[in-house]
Amino acid sequence: MIYSFFYYFLFLSSSFHSDLIPYLTLEITKSTVATTSSFTVTGNERSDWIRSFQLTTSEVNQVRIRMGQKKWLILLMFSCLCSFSCGRELKVKHKDNLPIYNHTLTTILVEYASAVYMSDLTQLFTWTCPRCDGLTKGFEIIEIIVDVQHCLQGFVGVAKDPDAIVIAFRGTQEHSIQNWVEDLFWKQLDLNYPGMTDAMVHHGFYSAYHNTTIRPGVLSAVKRAKEIYGEFKVIVTGHSMGGAMAAFCGLDLAVNHEVQDVQVMTFGQPRIGNAAFASCYSKLVPNTIRVTNEHDMVPHLPPYYSYFPQKTYHHFPREVWLYNIGVGSLVYKVEKICDGSGEDPSCSRSVTGNSISDHLVYFGVELGCDTWRSCGIVMDTNIIDYKTTDFKGNFILSRNPATPTLKLKTESDIGSKNI
Numbered sequence: 001m002i003y004s005f006f007y008y009f010l011f012l013s014s015s016f017h018s019d020l021i022p023y024l025t026l027e028i029t030k031s032t033v034a035t036t037s038s039f040t041v042t043g044n045e046r047s048d049w050i051r052s053f054q055l056t057t058s059e060v061n062q063v064r065i066r067m068g069q070k071k072w073l074i075l076l077m078f079s080c081l082c083s084f085s086c087g088r089e090l091k092v093k094h095k096d097n098l099p100i101y102n103h104t105l106t107t108i109l110v111e112y113a114s115a116v117y118m119s120d121l122t123q124l125f126t127w128t129c130p131r132c133d134g135l136t137k138g139f140e141i142i143e144i145i146v147d148v149q150h151c152l153q154g155f156v157g158v159a160k161d162p163d164a165i166v167i168a169f170r171g172t173q174e175h176s177i178q179n180w181v182e183d184l185f186w187k188q189l190d191l192n193y194p195g196m197t198d199a200m201v202h203h204g205f206y207s208a209y210h211n212t213t214i215r216p217g218v219l220s221a222v223k224r225a226k227e228i229y230g231e232f233k234v235i236v237t238g239h240s241m242g243g244a245m246a247a248f249c250g251l252d253l254a255v256n257h258e259v260q261d262v263q264v265m266t267f268g269q270p271r272i273g274n275a276a277f278a279s280c281y282s283k284l285v286p287n288t289i290r291v292t293n294e295h296d297m298v299p300h301l302p303p304y305y306s307y308f309p310q311k312t313y314h315h316f317p318r319e320v321w322l323y324n325i326g327v328g329s330l331v332y333k334v335e336k337i338c339d340g341s342g343e344d345p346s347c348s349r350s351v352t353g354n355s356i357s358d359h360l361v362y363f364g365v366e367l368g369c370d371t372w373r374s375c376g377i378v379m380d381t382n383i384i385d386y387k388t389t390d391f392k393g394n395f396i397l398s399r400n401p402a403t404p405t406l407k408l409k410t411e412s413d414i415g416s417k418n419i
Contacts, residue, residue, distance in 0.1 A: 098318050098340050099263075099287045105162060106291060106320075108135045109265050110365045113239040116155055116168040117369050121146070122380040124155065125397050131366075139166070142225055144397040145217030151375040152214050154238075154245070156221035164235045164263075165225045167218055167249060169209075171240030171268075171368065173375055177356060180241075184301035189274055189313065195255075199277035202302070205270075208241065209248040213394040218249060219257065221398070233261035239367040240298055240359065243269030243290070247316075250285045264288040267367060268298045268359050271313035278316035278342050290315065292348040293322045293358045300353030304343060314342060321347040322362070 115124065115131040123129035127139050141157040153170040172180045191206055193199040209215055222234060234253060238246035243266030250264035262285060269290055273281070282288070292299045305312040319338040324331050338344035360368045389395040 099289055101289060101318075101320050101335070101337050103335060106265065106289070107363055108159075108161070109166075109235065109237045110267055110291075110363050110367070111136045112139075112166055112168045113237050113242065113267050113362075114365050114367050116153060116170045116238070116242065117367070119369065119376055120378045121397060122378070122383055125383055125386070125399075127157075135161075141397075142399065143217055143221035145214050145221075146377065146395055146397075147212045147214055148375060148393045148395070150208065150212050152208060152212055152245075154214055154218060154242075156218055156225065158225060158229060158232070159235075162233075162235070164233045165222060165229070167222070167234065167236045167246070169214070169236075169238035169242035169245040169249070171238065171242040173369065177359075177368070181297060181301065181356065184270055184298070185303065187302045189311065193273065193277055193280075196277060196280045199273060199280055201273040201277055205241075205244045205272045206248060209245040209252070213390065213396075214245070215249075215252070217396050219252075222253070222257075222259070224400075231260070233263065234259055235263045235265065237265050237267075238269075239267040239362075240269070243267060244272045247272060247281070247285075247288070250288065251281060254285050262287065265291065267291045267362050268293065268296050270298050270301050271304065271315050273314070273316075274312065275309060275314040278314045281316045282340075282342070288316065288318065290317075290319045291322065291362065292319055293362050294324070295351055295353055295355035296348070296358040297353035297355055298359050299348055304349075306343075317342040319344060319347050323351075 111131065111134055115129060115136065118124045118129045118131060120129060121144060123132065125141055125144055127136075127141055132139070136159070138160045139157050141155055143157075144153070144155045146153050151173045153173075154168060156165065156167050158164075159166045187202045187204065189200040189202060191201050191203040193201050193206070226232065236246040236250045236253070238244075246264055246266050247269065250262050253259040254262045264285055264287070266289075290299070299315070302313045304314065317338070317340045319342070321336045321338060321344075323334050323336070325334055326332050336347060338347040343349060360366065383397060386397050386399055387395050388398065
């Protein structure tokens, strides 16, 4: 019975937050008639010790479990009570008809998520940029929206393959992506999402789409496109922070604008809300895929704590995790379709999120700016006629989607202007 309690105690201690582990010390004293041996086992050594050290009934005289400080013992007991009473991991409720993963569509959309990072707006507006070829050839831009004040950028256009209105949002444009990633550790759930019981998100994620010039520009472009092309399906995509904005955009279109056929696909997206939000989101925008890559650290942030289900961030489904298997030259790419929980422990959560390089390349496509800089853009003077600017300097480049693709001069023909 003593041993059962001892191993059970070890099991419980392994479930606590990693910050508590260094303070936990288990001292086991075994005594026999002739000798006495003492063993001190700390967090990382615990499992090795269990495997290598065995006690027999005749040898046991005493088992003592001791904490370094009395206050840590009290905290440990409190945590045990929490684990029994409210520490169960919340499961996101979802319908059985989870979205079907389409590899071909994914390889197309990742190119749109890459192209939206381009700073040369003339090339982007005419779809002649270095990232505007390949699987996205023939795409026609309707609007490019640039929020200079908040360093945000997105576009709306019409694609021939697939037949859809495509919306793409750019990820972070920080001087250092490392600084942005570090900031994700500390983002708190501090905003109740309108119209959703108990749903909470971070105001920064929410505001990037809802409280900037991005939202009205996107909605205006989608409305104009639908007036011309009819009830085209709408696909929203983005990478990193752009993925978070894409999720809010898809939800906005489905709920507030009654767009019937909305599909969202994001790449390397951070968590944006709690479990209640994720559950509501999966019901309202069921055709959503989150693609994660290897050890990409951003999908692991803000952190997820299963023992604080009401206060932790939680991904919505459905994740597709990209990873490699094999050794040496025999390496195979795997695209694992995860379960409907949003937090499948056998997918990206099964590895540590410690790689920025895995965040910047998906399917061999570069995601991010060529050089990290603060909101710099390049634009030719001859597209000024298509530009509308507000009093804060934010602007939209807009064209009628019914007109032929614009034939504008390139940067080599006339001078370009840095903004």
